Amino acid sequence: MYGLVSVQPDGNTINGxxxxxxxxxxxxxxxxxxxxxxxxFKGKNFSMNNINRLSIL
Known part of the structure; x- marks a missing residue:
């Protein structure tokens, strides 16, 4: 699965x-x-655990 994540200017909040x-x-x-x-997912915070993995918090 391939996709895109847009983040808000704070760099930690998902926009879409x-x-x-x-x-x-x-x-x-x-x-x-x-x-x-x-x-x-909009408005959720996330962190990058490593370059290939995304965790939604």
Missing amino acids: ITYYQHGETPGLGGEIENPNWAGL
């Missing part, structure tokens, strides 16, 4: 997320295409 490529199956995995699901 979107996925541009995925191989998820319909059902729960397909929810990543649902704008309501993506909206659940």
